[in-house]
Amino acid sequence: METPVRRMEILRAFRDGTCRPWTDELLEEVPLTLEVDGLEEAQVILTRGNEELWALGNLACRRRILSREDVEDLSLEPGRVRVTRRTPREGIPPLARRLHTAATRLVDPKDLEAARLGPLKVRWSLPFASLEGVVAQLAEGPLFRKTGSVHVAVLVSTTTSRRFLVEDVGRHNAVDKAVGWALKEGLEPEDCFLAVSGRLPADMVYKAQGARIPLLASVSAATAAGVDAARRGGITLVGFAREGRMNVYAWPERIEGLTEPGAIGTPGTAPAAEGC
Structure with a gap:
């Protein structure tokens, strides 16, 4: 596959007033239109590659499909991906069809709340060191190391130990591609966790809940609204996972050895639903 990086001549300047010609490697962005059941649904700007995975993951995160089997046909052509579903599901529609680096971010928060994504059940846990190690892999993305201009997502199956690292100019796009990989490979999202390079x-959080991924971790911070959403949704939310520590904002039960299970979940509630 052709690399999404272009070499360009630039000028590198220094504090002492000197400068010199420099060949830099810059990430390329491309537009993509998502067509679902014959109707244009979203237009995004993303990093070239894994367009099929992006489409699957985007639809799964918005509950428009639940598995790869829900897709009767998926075809790619330059600048467009067409999906025909076996069973139409209303799910969560995009807010607008316009170019953006994060299509699912265009979802109206009211639509997310109206979808009533049920809380996820606590069904597994993993060691602190295992989660820490996966988050550390975010810095190993080849495009990130080369250009510094991408977001990175790593999805891991707790039952098979299989993992997938993917990069994209948009943080939501990277997650969509990771979720799409899980669907394509037939993995159970409830048995997976996700590490991302961006904020939370x-x-x-709603994206992870829509995809039924119960643990979301990052090297960056969560917002107050993100923590509220995680506590309501039964999502283990972890931020600042680096240098031997991490902030656990919600549902610590999925990390082995943490005391007082449920102490920072939603008061008076417990995740009871198998999925959402």
Whole structure:
């Protein structure tokens, strides 16, 4: 596959007033239109590659599909991906069809709340060191190391130990591609967890909940709304996971050895639903 990086001549300047010609490697962005059941549904700007995974993951995060089997046909052509579903599901529609680096971020928060994504059940846990190690892999993304201009997502199956690292100019796009990989590979989202390089606001938590991924971790911070959403949704939310520590904002039960299970979940409630 052709690399999404272009070499360009620039000028590198220094504090002492000197400068010199420099060949830099810059990330390319491309537009993509998502067509679902014959109707244009979203237009995004993303990093070239894994367009099929992006489409699957985007639809799964918005509950428009629940598995790869819900897709009767998926075809790619330059600048467009067409999806035909076996069973139409209303799910969560995009707010607008316009170019953006994060299509699912265009979802109206009212639609997310109206979808009533049920809380996720606590069904597994993993060691602190295992989660820490996966988050550390975010810095190993080849495009990130080369250009510094992408977001990175790593999705891991707790039952098979399989993992997938993907990069994209948009943080939501990277997550969509990771979720799409899980669907394509037939993995159970409830048995997976996700590490991301960006912050953890409510829309990112809703994305994980829509995909039924119960643990979301980042090297960056959560927002207050993100924590509220995680506590309501039964999502283990972890931020600042680096240098031997991490902030656990919600549902610590999925990390082995943490005391007082449920102490920072939603008061008076417990995740009871198998999925959402």
